[in-house]
Amino acid sequence: VTNPSEPESSIGTGPLEPGSRGPLEGEPARLHPAALGVWFGRSLLSIIVLVVVAGMIPVVGVAIIGAVILWLGARYLRFRWRLEPDAVVIEEGLIIRKRRMIPRDRIQTVDLKRGVLHRVLGVVEVRIEAIGGGQTEGALAALDPALAERLRRTLLSRRAVGAPPESAPEEGEGEEEVWARVGPGALVMAGLTGGRVGVVAAVLGFLSQIGPQTWFEQLADEALGRMPDPTLAEGLQALILLGFLAFLAAFALSVAATVIAHWGFTLSSADETLGVRRGLLTQHRDTVPLHRIQAVRVEENLIRRLLGLGAVRAVVAGRAGSGGSDAGGLLLPVGSAQEAFLVARRAAGVEGEGPPRLTAMPPRALRRRRVRALAAALLAGVGAGLVAGARWDGSAWIVAALAFLACLLPAWRLAASAYQGLGWADHGGYLVVREGVFNRRTTFIPTERLQVLETRANPFQQRAGLSSLYLRVARPILDSAPRALDLDGDQAEAWRERLGVRLSPSPRAATGTRSGG
Amino acid sequence: VRTYWWIRGGIRTIVLSAIAFVVDLGLMIPRLFPEALPEGVFAGAISLLVLSWSVAAPPVAYRRWRFALRSHDLWIRKGILVRSVSVIPYRRLQFVDTSQGPLARLFGLAELVVHTAAPGASGRIPGLDAEEAEELRERLAHLESSGDEPV
Numbered sequence A: 001v002t003n004p005s006e007p008e009s010s011i012g013t014g015p016l017e018p019g020s021r022g023p024l025e026g027e028p029a030r031l032h033p034a035a036l037g038v039w040f041g042r043s044l045l046s047i048i049v050l051v052v053v054a055g056m057i058p059v060v061g062v063a064i065i066g067a068v069i070l071w072l073g074a075r076y077l078r079f080r081w082r083l084e085p086d087a088v089v090i091e092e093g094l095i096i097r098k099r100r101m102i103p104r105d106r107i108q109t110v111d112l113k114r115g116v117l118h119r120v121l122g123v124v125e126v127r128i129e130a131i132g133g134g135q136t137e138g139a140l141a142a143l144d145p146a147l148a149e150r151l152r153r154t155l156l157s158r159r160a161v162g163a164p165p166e167s168a169p170e171e172g173e174g175e176e177e178v179w180a181r182v183g184p185g186a187l188v189m190a191g192l193t194g195g196r197v198g199v200v201a202a203v204l205g206f207l208s209q210i211g212p213q214t215w216f217e218q219l220a221d222e223a224l225g226r227m228p229d230p231t232l233a234e235g236l237q238a239l240i241l242l243g244f245l246a247f248l249a250a251f252a253l254s255v256a257a258t259v260i261a262h263w264g265f266t267l268s269s270a271d272e273t274l275g276v277r278r279g280l281l282t283q284h285r286d287t288v289p290l291h292r293i294q295a296v297r298v299e300e301n302l303i304r305r306l307l308g309l310g311a312v313r314a315v316v317a318g319r320a321g322s323g324g325s326d327a328g329g330l331l332l333p334v335g336s337a338q339e340a341f342l343v344a345r346r347a348a349g350v351e352g353e354g355p356p357r358l359t360a361m362p363p364r365a366l367r368r369r370r371v372r373a374l375a376a377a378l379l380a381g382v383g384a385g386l387v388a389g390a391r392w393d394g395s396a397w398i399v400a401a402l403a404f405l406a407c408l409l410p411a412w413r414l415a416a417s418a419y420q421g422l423g424w425a426d427h428g429g430y431l432v433v434r435e436g437v438f439n440r441r442t443t444f445i446p447t448e449r450l451q452v453l454e455t456r457a458n459p460f461q462q463r464a465g466l467s468s469l470y471l472r473v474a475r476p477i478l479d480s481a482p483r484a485l486d487l488d489g490d491q492a493e494a495w496r497e498r499l500g501v502r503l504s505p506s507p508r509a510a511t512g513t514r515s516g517g
Numbered sequence B: 001v002r003t004y005w006w007i008r009g010g011i012r013t014i015v016l017s018a019i020a021f022v023v024d025l026g027l028m029i030p031r032l033f034p035e036a037l038p039e040g041v042f043a044g045a046i047s048l049l050v051l052s053w054s055v056a057a058p059p060v061a062y063r064r065w066r067f068a069l070r071s072h073d074l075w076i077r078k079g080i081l082v083r084s085v086s087v088i089p090y091r092r093l094q095f096v097d098t099s100q101g102p103l104a105r106l107f108g109l110a111e112l113v114v115h116t117a118a119p120g121a122s123g124r125i126p127g128l129d130a131e132e133a134e135e136l137r138e139r140l141a142h143l144e145s146s147g148d149e150p151v
Helices: A034-053 A058-078 A116-121 A145-156 A184-193 A195-210 A212-225 A230-262 A302-307 A337-348 A363-392 A396-421 A459-464 A489-503 A507-511 B012-032 B038-064 B102-107 B130-146
Strands: A080-084 A087-092 A098-103 A107-114 A124-130 A138-143 A177-182 A265-270 A273-278 A283-289 A293-300 A309-316 A330-336 A423-426 A430-435 A440-446 A450-457 A466-473 A483-488 B066-069 B073-078 B083-089 B095-099 B109-115 B123-129
Touching: A034 A058, A034 A116, A034 A138, A058 A087, A080 A145, A087 A138, A098 A124, A107 A116, A107 A145, A124 A145, A138 A145, A145 A283, A177 A184, A177 A330, A177 A337, A184 A230, A184 A302, A184 A309, A184 A330, A230 A330, A265 A330, A273 A330, A293 A302, A293 A337, A302 A309, A309 A337, A330 A337, A337 A440, A363 A396, A363 A459, A363 A466, A363 A483, A423 A489, A430 A483, A450 A459, A450 A489, A459 A466, A466 A489, A483 A489, A489 B083, B038 B073, B066 B130, B073 B123, B095 B130, B109 B130, B123 B130
Parallel strands: none
Antiparallel strands: A080 A087, A087 A098, A107 A124, A107 A283, A124 A138, A177 A265, A265 A273, A273 A283, A293 A309, A293 A440, A309 A330, A423 A430, A430 A440, A450 A466, A450 B083, A466 A483, B066 B073, B073 B083, B095 B109, B109 B123
16 A cells, blocks of 8 residues: 555646636636647647648748647637536637537546656646547646646545535545556566567467478478579568568567556556556556446456466446557556456456356357367368369379368367357356457456347357357447357346346336436 | 237338348349359359348348337347347436438338447337337337436
8 A cells, every 4th residue: 555646746736726716616727838839749740741741932831830820829728628516518619619518427537648748848638538439528638737636536536526626635535555566577578478469479489499490491492492583582582581570670669669658557546446557658647437447357368378467458438449459448468367367356346366267158169169160170171172183183182181180180179278268157246258269358247337138149059059148338339248158048048137137126226216326 | 027018010011121122232233243254143143142032031030020128128139140139228228219211211110229338229129110119219218217327
């Protein structure tokens, strides 16, 4: 347990003048003047392009820059924001005037961000995310750090709406408890083992270890030997080498990007919220109230599984662009599996520790996967046979059989591991589902967060009497829905109905109390 | 207790309109590949396939597509090949739309689209009689206000 003194005073605590009525008290306010600098910096690239395109005529260039400055100035003057008792109000727009109200009880997360430019100018950007829409709902480009911090606290506190802000002490409000810290070494590990690039690199490295002389060289020689022109062959060789180098460089860059983006990663909780601090160049301080977390997912890809590592991601509705491999919602870039599950459980409000004990799917699900493997191998065999038959005649059957066998073994193995990856558990207050062959994803979902339940069965599943249960929660659009694949059909239906009943208010509760979320 | 309020899902005409649409599409395909395939065998086969599907599928889809307003949730079954059953608790409803394309308007039909906080449309009930759809929408909108809770 540490106290919330901010590192390198990144977010200061200088009190505002007492008695002054600021935007937090409902008085419309402008952004920090540094917003001008931030906006200018952001549009710098397009300005340069414009100026270059406009020809080298200096008058035009000066005119463009002048126009931009005028435009930004006007934009700055038009921009007003304030905090009302139950909403954040932002008014902006030069030509089309916009007035946006973000109801406080719809705010999902509040993120503070400091890019290099912000740090030079000594300001903070505040991004308020509400549910719905792909983009950030409320973006305040530049605020005084102390003000930003107070805004964040006020918006996220679950206290009565409109409590006098001066009663909220600047410091020591909630004890901050650090859940996880990720050091530079672990971040390098995260970069090395995370993402597709890492997987490919590892596989390539593995292959080159197996047979550096035989496999690659032979392949290359064969390819080069067919080249009619030796100089062309040399050129190709150089090209391949270049490609390989480019690949290595891309890989190194992606590792570096991971390390820079997550530098000093700290996950902490205070006052019923989870906070993430990270970033070397652009510093982020993201905050999610615990009750806004829709689901928590532990992701273990193949390499991480071998090394006993895992990453944790929170599914939060409304955060812009947090699908995919992007850093949004990441609660732990990498950690031991034990640590990952502990963080996930705490974030989801689930007791216990370690990987959950899951119920396996019926053996028919395994059979289905084996049939699929068999079909894939057969297809490969037929394909190889056709190709061979077209080339040399004769030995096509042998080639087909070899291809079939060569594909069958790994496919069979994959089928087994896909089946082992499946699992589900229903603990009343929360559900757990797991799937994934290479990237194994274990998702914890508090039952209260479920939105829609759907059972689905494709024709193959129907024949096997299997069915998948999709557990839809509010989440970013790009994110995939948690689901329990290949449950027994009747069981899936029964589970769906049970959950439906659990989500429905009991007749008395419906007319009586309203749950507070 | 499952109370089926409406089992009468669509009206036969939606089946007709769907067929008309898909047949049109089927005839488009040979026009798109004039000479790539000799004598249009492939295209013909595809259009035949599409045609047979468009003839066979709508009645099945019509039979498969069922919905029920149960005591606490909306229940929707659908799908010919991939069969699915959705359960949407009334508490989770965010808003309810009815929509009507030009063709549907011709037949006096409307589609009801149900949204929750989950992205995309959570449930659709196509081929409702326009007035029925309106009535249903109002009823669902009323139900939703009984148990609202921010996400």
